[in-house]
Amino acid sequence: MESSQAVYQGLxxxxxxxxxSLPCVNLGKIIKMVDCDPDIxxxxxxxxxxxxxxxxxxxxxxxxxxxLMQNSGLGNSVNVLASLFKLYQMPIIMILSHRGTEGxxxxxxxxxxxxxxxxxxxxxxxxxxxxxxxxxxxxxxxxWLLSEMGGSAVAMLLEISFW
Amino acid sequence: xxxxxxxxxxxxxxxxxLVICNIGFPSRELYAVxxxxxxxxxxxxxxxxxxxxxxxxxxxxxxxxxxxGDGSLLMNLGSLVTIFNQDPKNxxxxxxxxxxxxxxxxxxxxxxTVDLSRIAEAVGFRNIYSxxxxxxxKEILKVDGPVFVHVKVEAGNADVPVIxxxxxxxxxxxxxxxNR
Numbered sequence: 101m102e103s104s105q106a107v108y109q110g111l112x113x114x115x116x117x118x119x120x121s122l123p124c125v126n127l128g129k130i131i132k133m134v135d136c137d138p139d140i141x142x143x144x145x146x147x148x149x150x151x152x153x154x155x156x157x158x159x160x161x162x163x164x165x166x167x168l169m170q171n172s173g174l175g176n177s178v179n180v181l182a183s184l185f186k187l188y189q190m191p192i193i194m195i196l197s198h199r200g201t202e203g204x205x206x207x208x209x210x211x212x213x214x215x216x217x218x219x220x221x222x223x224x225x226x227x228x229x230x231x232x233x234x235x236x237x238x239x240x241x242x243x244w245l246l247s248e249m250g251g252s253a254v255a256m257l258l259e260i261s262f263w
Numbered sequence: 264x265x266x267x268x269x270x271x272x273x274x275x276x277x278x279x280x281l282v283i284c285n286i287g288f289p290s291r292e293l294y295a296v297x298x299x300x301x302x303x304x305x306x307x308x309x310x311x312x313x314x315x316x317x318x319x320x321x322x323x324x325x326x327x328x329x330x331x332g333d334g335s336l337l338m339n340l341g342s343l344v345t346i347f348n349q350d351p352k353n354x355x356x357x358x359x360x361x362x363x364x365x366x367x368x369x370x371x372x373x374x375x376t377v378d379l380s381r382i383a384e385a386v387g388f389r390n391i392y393s394x395x396x397x398x399x400x401k402e403i404l405k406v407d408g409p410v411f412v413h414v415k416v417e418a419g420n421a422d423v424p425v426i427x428x429x430x431x432x433x434x435x436x437x438x439x440x441x442n443r
Contacts, residue, residue: 157318183307
């Protein structure tokens with residue numbers, strides 16, 4: 101299975117019907133698939149923190165939500181993840197394109213690349229690193245249920261080697 | 264007028280509408296004047312009221328009123344651009360503008376020198392209301408959203424207690440009510 105197709109299929113299997121996004125070059129294809137899907141409300145946002153806020157509202161309104169973003173945006177979202185999502189035990193699937201990992205050509209990505217797992221740990225957000233597209237699809241298909249039952253965001257980190 | 268008076272006037276005119284209320288004293292004041300299963304009280308994540316409101320408005324059909332503050336909106340100005348672009352007909356954003364950070368000691372915000380209504384206008388909002396003495400929501404509740412309502416209020420907080428509900432309780436009650 102192609103990597104972007106696998107992530108998209110996984111989101112569909114999970115029943116995700118509301119997605120906010122901020123592009124990363126690696127998420128380009130997935131964002132297009134989501135945008136073209138009439139069964140998914142897709143909201144491009146101006147900043148990742150805003151996206152999380154919108155997803156919280158959508159969840160309150162009955163939607164199953166996900167965010168497509170680059171890991172750097174995690175840094176902009178720590179407070180909303182702690183003081184809204186964790187505090188109220190709200191679910192969300194986070195799909196992070198993980199820059200600054202092995203194979204990264206841009207040194208500016210390294211600080212947040214290295215900090216990302218630690219930030220997720222600090223927020224007690226469980227994350228999964230799929231090795232193959234099939235892994236990703238399988239993990240995502242159960243991710244919403246996991247997130248909702250656990251009352252916590254769950255994250256999938258897609259490293260450079262995944263694509 | 265005092266912010267709690269403005270909140271009371273707003274709450275009196277709402278029936279079926281869903282309300283997302285900003286953190287700190289605004290939520291405490293709303294809870295004190297009129298609690299409702301239609302209210303979601305924010306306790307943290309300052310700046311997010313307008314975004315939570317947008318998501319809720321886009322997710323379902325009922326009208327959504329987000330009660331926000333000037334300091335909070337300034338933290339998330341991009342939200343106005345997203346709201347305008349998503350164009351939710353069922354969304355009203357009310358900014359209770361006391362030109363200060365009321366819950367941290369009333370330090371001034373830049374709303375003293377920058378008119379938030381003009382920012383909304385520049386973004387492209389078509390329905391903008393600036394209210395001061397008369398909080399009449401009749402027309403505001405009738406027009407297509409998104410509506411930007413700018414209410415100047417006095418600085419100062421009412422003497423109201425902390426909300427005696429747990430965050431999860433607030434969330435569960437709100438969701439349960441919506442699903443009824």
